[in-house]
Amino acid sequence: MKGKALALGLLLTAAPLFAHHGGTSLYDISKQITVDATVTEYVWTNPHVEIGLDAKDEKGNVKHWLLEASSPPVMVSRGWNRKSLQVGDPIKVTFNPAQRGAGVGRLIKLIKANGEELGRTLAQ
């Protein structure tokens, strides 16, 4: 359902997550949010790759999210590279939101418009 945000709030089984920065101190790993969105930036950087996106909520309001992915070597090992995304790409993305909101999150899963699912960046 493109253009609409789906807040799923699914409880997750505790998994051996290993992110350099965003662990439970920053993200609510008990929640997942899945949105259809448009990529606004894709920054292949240390310590972790960053993905900016705009997504519409149920009322049609655009909300901007900044997602933390894994480090570039881990991303490469999961099939990503620095050209995997382009600004303007439509995507469906699932992430853990930050504990305190703030429009940031941690990437779990990303599917491109052609159906290609880029590898999960967390050890789950």
Add this chain to the structure above:
Amino acid sequence: MRNRSCWSPLWLLGILGSISGCSAKTAGKPVSQAPDLSGIWQGVAIQSLSPSDPMAKKPGAEGDIPYTPWGLAQMKAARPVYGPNASLEKTTDPALKYADPDGYPRASIHPMRFKIVQTPDSVYQFWEYNKSWREISLNRPHSEVPDLTWFGESVGKWEGDTLVVDSVGFNASTWLDPIGHPHTEDLHITERIRRTDPETLVFNFTFDDPKAYTKPWDGHLTFKLKTDGVMTETIYTISDELSFRQRFLNEKPPIPIRPGL
């Protein structure tokens, strides 16, 4: 004194497999007769060196780490970014807060790869994270007064199929692992490194540090062989850390950061 002119590690990286030209000048066991630890290795992601609590569910109360009162106080005061005491905003993790080197053995706990390169005189570990490296000098004693360094001074010898390594001379700035196990400049690490099967490398550690721990305690790390030949570059700087904090925590950088971030 080791023949560094012949066995520069940078030189070695380019000519592996053609080392015989220097062997006549070097002491130690020929590589061909030593157990082969060489290769690219990657570990399993853990947070703690406590064998009973590798995912750091109960730091400070693991039951298998004999803290002194000072060591326990350090552990309780630590604010890593994992576990029950986690705080990214108030972290005391020196590898994050200051973008300091991980040091040893924490460098091997990072979920990235390292390469082992062997020569008759030394065994080298090259970590892709921050392009750091460690030399284990074979068949020689420690320096009379080892310098205090991030990775310590390591000497080793072969005992059958096991490389036994003795390390001292660590500065006290690092944590032993991501959850914050402390140490002092008196840290003494004994390692037994063994390839338990063609694809598995096991490091068994004994940590001895009387100020932090009432008696020596053991930990271990296990690594799997990676055969794709890939070693990446991940260099993490204070600008990277401050940029991350600016973008994800809305913190204003206290110093100028690298343009373009």
